Amino acid sequence: MSLLIATLAIGLVFGVLALGIYLSFRVYQLPDITADGSFPLGAAITARLLRDGVDPVTATIAGMAGGALAGAITGAIHVHFKVNALLSGILVMTALYSVNLRIMGASNVPIKANTIFTPFEQGAIAWFGQETSILGRSVPSSDLGLLLATTIVVGVAGILLVLFLKTELGAAMRATGDNARMLRALGTSTDRMTILGLALSNALVALSGSLFAQMQSFADAQMGIGVIVLGLASVILGQSLIGPVRSIALAIIGAVMGAVLFRLLVAIAIRMGLDANDLKLVTAVVVLAAIVGPTWLKSIARKRGTHAPA
Amino acid sequence: MLRLDSVCKTFNPGTANEVRALVNVTIELAPGSFTVVIGTNGSGKSTLQGAISGAFDLDRGSITVDDTNITRWPEHRRAHLIGRVFQDPFAGTAPGLTVAENLALASKRGKWRTLAPLLRGARRGEWKDLLAQIGLGLENRLDDPIGLLSGGQRQSITLLMATLTSPKVLLLDEHTAALDPRSAELVISLTTRLVAHSSATTVMVTHSMQQAATLGDRLIAMHRGQVYLDVSGVQKQHLTESELLALFSQMRRDDRFDDDACALVAGQYR
Numbered sequence: 001m002s003l004l005i006a007t008l009a010i011g012l013v014f015g016v017l018a019l020g021i022y023l024s025f026r027v028y029q030l031p032d033i034t035a036d037g038s039f040p041l042g043a044a045i046t047a048r049l050l051r052d053g054v055d056p057v058t059a060t061i062a063g064m065a066g067g068a069l070a071g072a073i074t075g076a077i078h079v080h081f082k083v084n085a086l087l088s089g090i091l092v093m094t095a096l097y098s099v100n101l102r103i104m105g106a107s108n109v110p111i112k113a114n115t116i117f118t119p120f121e122q123g124a125i126a127w128f129g130q131e132t133s134i135l136g137r138s139v140p141s142s143d144l145g146l147l148l149a150t151t152i153v154v155g156v157a158g159i160l161l162v163l164f165l166k167t168e169l170g171a172a173m174r175a176t177g178d179n180a181r182m183l184r185a186l187g188t189s190t191d192r193m194t195i196l197g198l199a200l201s202n203a204l205v206a207l208s209g210s211l212f213a214q215m216q217s218f219a220d221a222q223m224g225i226g227v228i229v230l231g232l233a234s235v236i237l238g239q240s241l242i243g244p245v246r247s248i249a250l251a252i253i254g255a256v257m258g259a260v261l262f263r264l265l266v267a268i269a270i271r272m273g274l275d276a277n278d279l280k281l282v283t284a285v286v287v288l289a290a291i292v293g294p295t296w297l298k299s300i301a302r303k304r305g306t307h308a309p310a
Numbered sequence: 311m312l313r314l315d316s317v318c319k320t321f322n323p324g325t326a327n328e329v330r331a332l333v334n335v336t337i338e339l340a341p342g343s344f345t346v347v348i349g350t351n352g353s354g355k356s357t358l359q360g361a362i363s364g365a366f367d368l369d370r371g372s373i374t375v376d377d378t379n380i381t382r383w384p385e386h387r388r389a390h391l392i393g394r395v396f397q398d399p400f401a402g403t404a405p406g407l408t409v410a411e412n413l414a415l416a417s418k419r420g421k422w423r424t425l426a427p428l429l430r431g432a433r434r435g436e437w438k439d440l441l442a443q444i445g446l447g448l449e450n451r452l453d454d455p456i457g458l459l460s461g462g463q464r465q466s467i468t469l470l471m472a473t474l475t476s477p478k479v480l481l482l483d484e485h486t487a488a489l490d491p492r493s494a495e496l497v498i499s500l501t502t503r504l505v506a507h508s509s510a511t512t513v514m515v516t517h518s519m520q521q522a523a524t525l526g527d528r529l530i531a532m533h534r535g536q537v538y539l540d541v542s543g544v545q546k547q548h549l550t551e552s553e554l555l556a557l558f559s560q561m562r563r564d565d566r567f568d569d570d571a572c573a574l575v576a577g578q579y580r
Contacts, residue, residue, distance in 0.1 A: 164425075171411055172423040178404035185363070185402070186471075187389030187420030 003267065005134075005143045011263030012150035013211045014234060015256035016157055020204030021231030022255040023161070028177040028197055033089035033228050034074040035205045037096030038067040040224035042206025043213035044100040047109040050214075056116040060210045067206020068199040070096060075195035093224075100221050107221040115214035120145035146215065153211065154256055157204065162249045164200075173197045205231070226280045229287055234259035236290045312339040312479050312511045317361055317371030319535075331357035333535040335371070339528075341478075344505050344512045348522045348554070349532035350561050355515045358532065359483045362513065364388045375478050390420020393472030393510065395465065397484040402468030405457025409448065409467065412456050413437050416471035440470050444500055462493025466500055473504050480505065482514040486521070498525070519558070523551040533561050 017039065024032035042063035049059035070092055077088040101107060124145030132141045164170040175183045176193040183190050205227070213219040238258025242250055270276055319332040331354045339345055349355040360366055362373060364385040372381040375391050396402055403412050414428045434452060441448040444466045448459070456464060465485060472480060482501065486494035498521060505512050516522055522529060528542035529549060539557060541549060 163427075166427055166429070167423075167425045168415075168418060168428045169423040169425055171407060171415060171428040175404040175407060175415060178406045179401065181396075182402055182404055183415070184386045185389055185394045185396075186415055186418075187386050188423055189384070189386045193423075 002137075002139050002143060004264075005139060005147055007263055007267045008260060009143065009146045009150045010212070010215065011260030012147075012154045012256070013208055013215060014230065014259040014263055015150075015154040016211065017205055017208035017227065017231050018234035018238065018255040018259040019154075019157055019161055019252065020201045020208065021228065022235050022252060023201040023204065024198060025232060025235055026177075026251065026255075027165070027174055028194065028201075030085045031228060031232060032071070032074065032198055032201060033086060034070055034092045034096075034198070034202055035089075035228040035231060036224040036226070037093035037100070038070045038202040038206045038224075039209035039212075039227040040100050040219065040221060041066045041070055041096050041103075042209035043219035043223060044103040044109070044221075045206075046210040047111050047213055047219035048103050048105075050111050050113040050115065051109065053113070056114060056118070056214070060116050060207065060214070063210035064203045064207045067209070068203035070206070071198035071200070071202025072195050074202070075198035078198075079191040079194050096224075097221065100224075104219060104221065109219045111214060111217045111219065115217075116211070117146055117149050117214055120149040124148070150211070150215075153207075157207070158252050158256060161204075162252055165248050169196075226283065229280070229283055230262070231259075233283055233287045233290070234262050236287060237262055240290070311341045311374075311376055312362070312513070313337070313374045314358075314361070315372045315374070317373065318369045319357055319361060319366065320369055323369075330535050332361060335535070335537060337530065337537065337540075339511050339513065341376075341511055342509050343528060344526040345514070345528040345530060346522045346526035347513060347515045347530045347532060348517075348519070348558075349538075350558065350565065353532040353538075353561075354535040355532045356483060357535070359481050359513065359515055362479065363392055363394055363481055387420075390475075391477055392479045392481060393419070393475070393477035394481045395468050395472050395483065395485040397487050399461035399465040399468070399485075399488055402471065403456045403464050406455060408453050409441075409456050409459075410434065410437065410452040412467065413452075413471060413474065416474045419475045419477070441467070443503070444470075444496070446496070460493070462489050462496060465489060465493070465497050469497065469500055469504060473508050473510065476508065477510050480508065480510040480512040482512065482516075484515050484517055487517055501525075519551045519554045522554055523549055531557060531561070533564070 017035070021035060024030060024035075045066045046059045046063040049062055050056065054062075074088045074092045077083050077091065078085045121142035122145070124141040128141040128144065130141060131138050132144065133139065165174060172183060172188050173193050173196065176190045176197065180190040183193070209224070212223070235255045235258060238254035238256070239251070241257055241261065242254035266279065269282070274282070314335055314337045317332050317335045321327070321329040321331055329352070335354075335358065347355045347358060361368060364380070364383060368381060372379055374380065378391070380388050380391065394402070404415070407415070410432060411428060414432055417433070437452065438449040441452070446463055446466065448463060448467065451459070456467065459467070469485070486497050489497060501514070502525065514526065527546060529539070529546050530537055531539035538561060
């Protein structure tokens with residue numbers, strides 16, 4: 001039970017990541033690999049500031065701001081210098097590796113100070129005592145505090161994102177991904193929208209990284225590897241859970257659910273004996289299968305002269 | 311008023327694919343006038359629209375709307391003066407957004423996109439009336455994603471969107487060419503109505519000689535990047551479809567003559 005609650009909490013942190021990837025991948029239709037750099041960037045900035053005695057909320061927001069800047073740089077390289085979006089992301093991601101090491105001063109920085117989660121953990125302990133029982137199983141109360149905190153963060157972030165996408169600016173961003181030519185004809189710079197969108201996406205990714213580091217009590221230069229694929233897996237999984245929907249709110253709930261479910265599946269797989277080292281390979285294969293699978297099955301069905309089941 | 315002054319544009323200069331799309335074009339269009347532009351393939355009629363809308367930089371010349379020189383303005387900046395409808399009926403609307411959201415984006419044409427909710431204070435009643443004008447029952451589909459609608463429906467809405475904020479200039483780039491005949495007819499009748507009620511200086515490029523003969527108060531025929539024929543007033547009113555067809559075969563003959571001449575000359579140099 002304790003494992004389940006901790007897994008849910010981590011899953012929700014990756015839900016924030018999924019929000020960011022949803023924005024770049026679904027709204028802008030570009031898989032932005034900057035995420036692999038901005039995730040540890042958020043962690044690095046937060047870890048460094050916490051070590052320097054800055055309060056956790058400021059440290060978390062600073063992490064987000066760092067991610068926003070990274071995303072804006074990727075966007076600017078893409079639109080101003082007409083560099084392919086994927087390559088722009090790769091360049092920024094690579095550069096960020098060094099930046100993160102500079103910020104942390106080492107490849108791994110432990111977080112010993114109070115984090116953004118501390119008040120919640122302490123509150124839960126004050127309320128329930130050290131241990132509490134759920135469905136007859138004993139659970140550390142601090143984990144419940146953690147779960148509450150992550151639920152609040154992902155809930156607030158998700159609601160704000162939905163509301164934002166329904167503002168003039170947010171709708172202009174959606175139109176940029178949908179039909180950039182139309183938006184230019186309507187007098188909006190799609191260049192500016194792309195930069196802004198990638199900044200927002202990476203701010204969310206960095207927030208996720210910052211929360212993840214605070215939850216794990218360390219930041220590590222390597223912790224960003226495969227983050228984009230993890231995010232894509234969450235978004236795609238969420239989409240298959242929710243189905244093809246028109247509502248933005250449902251799509252976003254789906255992305256968060258996808259992240260949590262993916263985390264649960266990973267926890268189960270590792271419990272059942274999956275080597276943790278094989279995790280990224282499995283994730284990549286799952287994402288590939290989810291992307292090409294449906295089309296591939298259809299083409300096989302067509303070759304056999306039958307129709308694929310809907 | 312829309313004025314093009316000695317506008318030149320050459321694509322791929324200095325290469326084998328060099329195209330002199332606009333050669334020293336000077337045109338002045340009166341405010342509120344409705345000009346139809348025709349021309350053979352590659353005559354420069356679409357390039358003319360691109361030059362006005364700012365799709366590319368000019369090699370030479372200037373473009374002014376009223377007294378504002380917009381030659382160096384990027385495409386999106388010109389948009390608050392210029393409403394546009396494209397040939398591709400799907401190019402003017404964002405499929406993932408609802409009909410209302412598309413209209414709302416168009417109603418803020420050229421303005422800053424703010425953090426205000428897009429549909430707050432939406433003039434739904436007004437939009438419903440406009441959509442009802444089209445006569446396709448679109449007034450009940452404000453909250454459907456526009457991607458669910460047909461090409462003709464979407465092109466009609468694009469036309470509404472282009473005129474929603476009373477632009478100074480309205481550019482219609484073969485906007486019925488990709489539609490089925492029935493939808494094309496519908497879009498043309500909507501065009502006639504909207505243009506009549508609008509104060510915009512309208513430029514419509516078309517491939518249809520029938521449209522060219524019946525619509526507008528001025529006709530410009532482009533050929534090899536230059537104005538080949540420019541008629542207005544009574545002369546334009548009396549222009550018939552068959553006269554235009556004759557004009558076209560004349561222009562094509564010119565083309566063929568030049569091609570033959572090229573072949574002849576090329577043969578001697580081979």
